[in-house]
Amino acid sequence: MTVPATTVTVGQYLARRLVELGGTHLFGLPGDFNLSLLDEMLEVPGIEWVGNTNELNAAYAADAYARTTRGVAALVTTYGVGELSAVNGIAGSCAEDVPVVQITGMPDSAARARGALLHHSLADGDHDHFARAYREVTATGAVLRAADAALEIDRVLRVALETSKPVYLAVPADVAVARVNSAPLRRPLHPAPSDPVALDDLRAALAETVADAAHLTVLAGTQVHRRRAEGELAALADRPGVRVASLVGAKAMLAEEHPASLGTYQGAMTIADDTRHAVDEAELLVLAGTVLSDVMTGLFSHGFDPSGAVQLGIRHAVVDGVTFHDVRLEDSLRVLGDVVLARGFDPLPPVAGSWPHVAAPACSPDEPLTQNALWSTVQSRVPEHAVVVADAGTSLYGSLELRLPAGAELLVQPIWSSIGYTLPAVLGTCLAAPERRSILFIGDGAAQLTAQEIATVLHRGLRPVVVVVDNSGYTIERVLQSPKAVYQDVTAWNWLAAPAMFAPGVDVFTADVRTPAELARALDTALGDPDRAAIVQVHVDADDVPPLLARLGEAVARLQSAARAG
Template identity: 55%
Template sequence: MTEDHRTVTVGKYLALRLQELGTNHLFGLPGDFNLALLDEMLDGTGLEWVGSTNELNAAYAADGYARMRRSVAALVTTYGVGELSAINGIAGSYAEDVPVVQITGAPSTQASSDGALLHHTLVDGDHGHFERAYREVTAHTEVLRAESAVQQIDRALMTAVRESKPVYISVPADVAVAAADGGNLSRPLPSPRSDPAMLEDFRSALKERLSATASVTVLAGPRLHRRGLEREVQLLAESPGVRIASQPGSKAILDEEHRRSLGTYMGQITRSSAARATVDTAEPIVLAGVVLSDVLTGLFSHRFDVADAIALDVVDARIGGSRFYGVLLEDSVQALRDVVTELDLDDQLVDPVRLGVAPAALDEQPLTQAQFWTAIQRWLPSGTTVIADAGTAFYGALELAMPPGCDLLGQPIWSSIGYTLPATLGACLAQPDKRVSLFIGDGSAQLTIQELATVLHRGLAPVMFLINNAGYTVERAIRSPDAPYQDVTSWDWLALPGALGAPDAAITIRASTGAELTAALALATSRTDVLVLIEVIMDRLDTPTILTELTAGLAAASPAPSHATTSRSTQKPPEEPHVTDH
């Protein structure tokens, strides 16, 4: 410590602990119950305030920040109306193992004790409704008390770090400014550790389990990303006899050109039949940080034996029916690498799976999904953070062969449309040296487009591909494509930077043909100093190959409609190319 923090306020203590854990930005919105808290958290702590346009967007931005920074992230909302607006975003963080700290500025301790009928309450005298709601979508909740706030804060933050899950901290207005003993700040929060005896037992059992195998097949899941274990996966891939496939939520965790990469596994939707057979018949299969949800398994079409698998999870591990509690994912992955290095395995190299979309000519004809993703494949620079919203964007991105150094950020488990635009804000702030390419549909963008203002006014320069296909194409592919509820209103997307008060912070261009897209991509390459918004016009029923197969399965499970539904939509996207350079 470079300064004396022995006596600090509770608000400042919380801010300094967050900074210690790698958080340099604080997302959120002000409200009368959190103003004193914000003053304490921002006064001389070094945290930078990132005000969002609404609390849901702030939660999404914090989620994207935590994912790309591989640390906790934090947002501050006001009591009731603010925290409930953010709860969908926090629920997504819980589903996808992202350690976001939701901090609520609450009424004073006395007001809550008295059951005061305040604004932002349900005027029933019960001030605990919203903390109880957050218990359902976080790993830990705390309502701070002045006399124990230090211990409560540390307990919540250590839970977030250990479990890679969001936590909730409610700070009454009087507690925010109360004096706290900052002596603990001289000692960093302890890093989570595995139980030594249990880890040794796991290592021994793993060696015995793998002693008779000729090779080891690993399915790498998104929880490896959450723990920042990309480097460990790459080192594991250097071990002879190891083959690694990835789930859609962890695509490109291993270079897809690597000779031990099986590519992306998605059950029956896996692009390579050989890779699918290798994973489905692996004996044993190692499930490392895997999530066996419907979308990630190709609608549960995986055929490997989950019960007999070696499963490496965030805070425990399993070999068949034997569970090893307190063995953290980072240690179980290291143990796996140690064991396979000692074994004499057959080194069966893999022919790289060419995941790129099939060639399609770029000409003056209307642009198709196949043409679009082919062009993106050719253009995508190394080291790009690709962020793709649920729908045509994410499943089109899954068909790409990611160049070296690229990340794919999406939300395939929670699949809340509109998530990615605010998440782009968080990702840009988390890794300012990496350029972001955002792919988002028109329906998704309309949910959270306000946060584009924050991106523009902060001078951030991602490339934003706005896929304008006149509504909810994913839902059209599942059921009732002509129903009026599948339509969205037509917006002038290219006018947005000016309407949001930042005309000089962006260049906008429309692409409705392959030739126009070629020109737009050249513009994005040359102008890295500003945001480049490319409106991409495509047919409302056109979908990428993976999404076509996935929605066919979803459609088969949907009850047949009782009557035909016709569309009232008259939207006709503009046909002429348009460029504005403000």
């Protein structure tokens, strides 16, 4: 029988939409319920399979891929055991506004309808348990039927585009190979535009608000990044009378050498006092794409009242207590820039910040390496346009004290803070931006959670620099409570042997570092060879922490003391 050329299979339709949206790398693992789906998807030109070592790592890698491209990423898992392994990663994408498409290959429709007691199920005849679980961590989802599969795929993907949140698609094995009309593929998917009436009303409200202000302070968050609105933020920063600070996850989103950049704000934990005062005491404060979580605000120690600020969110804005629905963040920033230009603020002097804000004590190059010496050595060696990836823990707090060079960015996960996230994440950054050098800083405890993804990175010929900060355990937890508890320790690993185990025959630079001089030589060699991956094991004392993490420990101690006092 001749198949009409105007049809494609559901799997092919989904893959073509992903290619259209820039999600060309397909992360995941095969399983018997997704094999037909994978066969159909991989028939589509432009789709590249990235097989991972487990589904959680696949979700982490897809998340970082989407962050780096400012677009959509996708992973494919099998039903039940596979999708539940990935759910932690998808929850992190939900918390941090990352549009990852979780695709599950399900049992065929007939087996689902009759409640067959299949493997990977709970053996109760209900095959929708896990689809329901995903409702808690995604913006929307669907279990596809052949009759309306194309319509549902388009609906779900548009929600991902519009909300910058993860979505869920479950594809029964028979539906994966069912044929659907390909005509909708002629029209690309786009998020709904801003409501022009609401945007005009917002313009008027902003003009009234800025009319009596002498200048404007912007606190920018990660949602600006998710909406690809860094250009609009930079244009706003170029306006006279504007200063811009960034929350933790948005560090260097505005170039840190920009004359309007106040650097990173973190409530009472803000490194620079001038930055903290500029935000907390702002005459007119704009919260642009912010999520004011505990880590972002230094344990809620921010000194401003969010209700008194202009708030620009992904799909709405609030000015003087009035909410303007259906306005996109990128459009809100553009309108604010126009209003500020029309207002004509007087110019402000360039921000005169010194760096580092916390001076590192003098350290002999042959003394045992300290956290201060580690980050001071790194500071002078981060190349332009690098993607610096830092895991939750000492690496996060050390990296926040770096002044990043032109074009470099910091990828962290401050809200979900799932340790081990960043090792698979560097796979995502390398694939998303192969022309840029990815540099990973991760603690030894965190790295042990996801270490096997090193195999995927090396076998694919990717060239990150991986710095394992070996402090014999969970030092961030030691800072918070019970530093000598047995559960804070991890077993010792020889990270220099990892390439031989995970990728025998692949040429990898390795170095064991115990002094500042050794670290300088290792980083110079690793960063000086763009054609070779590197793993550098850096030994520091278990109780040594970056200054910013020490501040966190002091703040937690004060809160615990106050709680005990009643």
